[in-house]
Amino acid sequence: MNSKKLIAKIAENWPAKMLSIALALVLFVFHRMSTLATRPMLVPLAIETSYLLVPSSSYPDSVRLQLRGEDEEIRAIAEGDIEAYVDFSRYDAEGLYRAPVRFRRKGTALGVEPLEISATPSEISVHLDYRIDRTLPLIVDISGSIAEGFDLVSHAIFPAEIVVSGPLSILENVTEIKTGAINLDDRNDDFNIMVTIINPHPFVTIRGSGMAEFQGQIRPSLAQISPEPEEILPLQTLFEEDLPAEEYYDTDALQEPIEDDIPLYEG
Numbered sequence: 001m002n003s004k005k006l007i008a009k010i011a012e013n014w015p016a017k018m019l020s021i022a023l024a025l026v027l028f029v030f031h032r033m034s035t036l037a038t039r040p041m042l043v044p045l046a047i048e049t050s051y052l053l054v055p056s057s058s059y060p061d062s063v064r065l066q067l068r069g070e071d072e073e074i075r076a077i078a079e080g081d082i083e084a085y086v087d088f089s090r091y092d093a094e095g096l097y098r099a100p101v102r103f104r105r106k107g108t109a110l111g112v113e114p115l116e117i118s119a120t121p122s123e124i125s126v127h128l129d130y131r132i133d134r135t136l137p138l139i140v141d142i143s144g145s146i147a148e149g150f151d152l153v154s155h156a157i158f159p160a161e162i163v164v165s166g167p168l169s170i171l172e173n174v175t176e177i178k179t180g181a182i183n184l185d186d187r188n189d190d191f192n193i194m195v196t197i198i199n200p201h202p203f204v205t206i207r208g209s210g211m212a213e214f215q216g217q218i219r220p221s222l223a224q225i226s227p228e229p230e231e232i233l234p235l236q237t238l239f240e241e242d243l244p245a246e247e248y249y250d251t252d253a254l255q256e257p258i259e260d261d262i263p264l265y266e267g
Contacts (some may be wrong), residue, residue: 036114037071040064045101046085049128054091056129056167056203060121063101068116082117086124098125130235138162138197138212139178141207144169144185146218152184155216162197166204182214190217238266 004048045063047055063084068075088097101119109115139159162177180196192215199206 020194023131036068036116037074039067039074039077040240041067041077041079041082041083043082043084045124046083047088047124048085049088049124050090050092052131053088053094053183054131054165054203055126057127059094060141061122062121063121065103066116066118066120067113068118069112073112074088074115077109077112078107081105081109084119086126088111088126088128091128094129096125096127098123101172129169131165132168133163133165134171134174135161135163136174136177139176139180140195140214142184143181143182146184147186147188149221150218151221153217153219155214156193157217158213161206164200164204166201170201170203176205177206179214180210182216184216187216187218191215 002038042062042064045060047059049055065082065084066124067082075163083106084101084103086099086101091097100123101121103117103119105112135200138157138160139153142155146152150219157179164171164174164177177200178198180198182193182195192213194211195214197206197210199209199210
């Protein structure tokens with residue numbers, strides 16, 4: 001059979017043959033998909049924005065994923081190797097936006113084929129506001145009572161100011177940052193402790209470690225300090241202490257009669 005006859009044979013009933021091939025592919029894919037396993041997975045949801053904007057409305061902190069693939073392969077995927085995120089980085093003005101949930105694969109999720117990933121919810125709406133930074137005073141929250149007979153004479157917190165970052169609409173109403181409660185019950189001596197800095201709002205970020213050092217000085221109460229009694233000295237001792245040693249008087253001699261050796265003048 002020459003080439004012309006072969007081509008003619010192949011082209012004979014071409015529409016029917018193409019339809020048969022397409023149907024075969026559909027059946028193959030359907031069979032393959034029907035044999036794939038599924039696996040649910042709960043992962044954190046990240047919101048990505050430009051530096052100018054930050055979220056100022058609530059949104060889900062996690063999404064439920066549905067993995068579909070070969071049973072052994074999808075079960076070998078570690079939960080941290082699939083990341084869910086929503087990308088709002090193309091926006092640079094305040095407003096309400098909606099975007100689909102996307103995925104990143106890494107580690108054990110790389111190279112797994114076939115792998116279908118779907119998320120619930122599949123889209124997220126978030127209100128974005130302008131980002132601002134503020135430096136605010138750190139206020140100490142003191143509770144409890146010092147031990148009886150003692151006073152807290154001074155205290156200090158380090159650092160005294162905190163830098164926070166967050167949405168303009170939220171931070172414009174925040175004037176101070178507070179620490180966690182510092183309990184003074186039954187304390188009777190100086191002390192240094194580390195305390196937690198309280199975040200005023202979930203959409204606010206506190207720069208630094210989120211901890212502060214509190215120093216307190218405790219002293220006995222003034223009412224509990226009584227002066228020592230002074231020693232009462234005899235009157236004679238007082239006089240002797242005030243006079244020089246060579247000027248002490250002999251009190252016994254003062255009591256004896258004085259003999260006058262000077263002759264009297266007789267007229």
